[in-house]
Amino acid sequence: MPINTLQYATIFQQALDKQMVALATSGWMEANAGQVKYHGGAEVKIPKLSLQGLADYDRDDGFVQGSVTLEYQTFVMTQDRGRTFQLDAMDVDETGFVANATTVMSEFQRLHVVPEVDSYRYSKIYALANTAGNVTTGYTPDAKDILTRLKEDIATVEDIAGDLADLVITMSIPAANVLDQCDQVRRVLDVADFTKGGVTTKVKALDGVPIIKVPSNRMKTAYVIKDGTSTGQEAGGFAPAEGAKQINWIICRRTAPIAISKTEKVRIFEPNVNQKADAWKLDYRKYHDLWIPANRLAAVRVNIGA
Helix, strand or coil: CCCHHHHHHHHHHHHHHHHHHHHHCCCHHHHHHHHCCCCCCCEEEEEEEECCCCCEEEECCCCCCCCCEEEEEEEEEEEEEEEEEEEEEECCCCCCCCHHHHHHHHHCCCCCCHHHHHHHHHHHHHHHHHHHCCCECCCCCCCCCHHHHHHHHHHHHHHHHHHHHHEEEEHHHHHHHHHHHHCCHHEEEEEEEEEEEEEEEEEEEEEEEEEEEEEEHHHCCCCECCCCCCCCCCCCCCCCCCCCEEEEEEECCCCCCCEEEEEEEEECCCCCCCCCEEEEEEEEEEEEEECCCCCCHHHHHEEEEC
């Protein structure tokens, strides 16, 4: 009985999207895309709500009329990435195809896709914050003053956002390790629940603000996204750009970054359909990007190294 490739492609696509949110350290940012309109392809529409402030109440004329404006701004996902893989028909029979294909695609996404998406998002947040003048530069984490520096940045964001309860600290693992060595930090660090992709975990927190640890190679200020075809880029993937600096930490409101990651297309071709080889052919295509609305950018602070 022939395999239902359309059904399996749909199952793979849904499973890969769930895995993406679960494994990416930035997966929590996708929860902010709930009101985003997406109908396939590279375009998304993000809502923008405009209101007016209070006005004086008049005892004769009553209330001053206000207006509510809801408009959708169109954005284009700039990251259009893909790969194709082949599983030789002699190595994979029909009954073993699902297990083998699932392993290949899951490992590919875990080892290559998730780190690239994470890295792009953090570098994009840095770029947006830098344009807005919300970046502290030239700091090398030191146990003597890291707690003071971190609290200063938290206070700066809190002064704008007005509430610590909605903040998230994303910190490179080396910086987090230095923070752990600070003598004072043991008295102020606590534990908080952090929910991502429907899963709640325990993480360290400072003044109730959760700290999300990220491998340092995913927290650079800029990356080269390799096209996979140019000389020296055949392997594809990504790498830190020349002169890129280390991001020590990012502090922002949880609702500030809007991240979207869509496994746009998983196509499966049986060996008798594949014209190139006697093999199962798996096509993987991923759209993704990140935006921070202008009215939320003020509550974002980035600290980078020397």
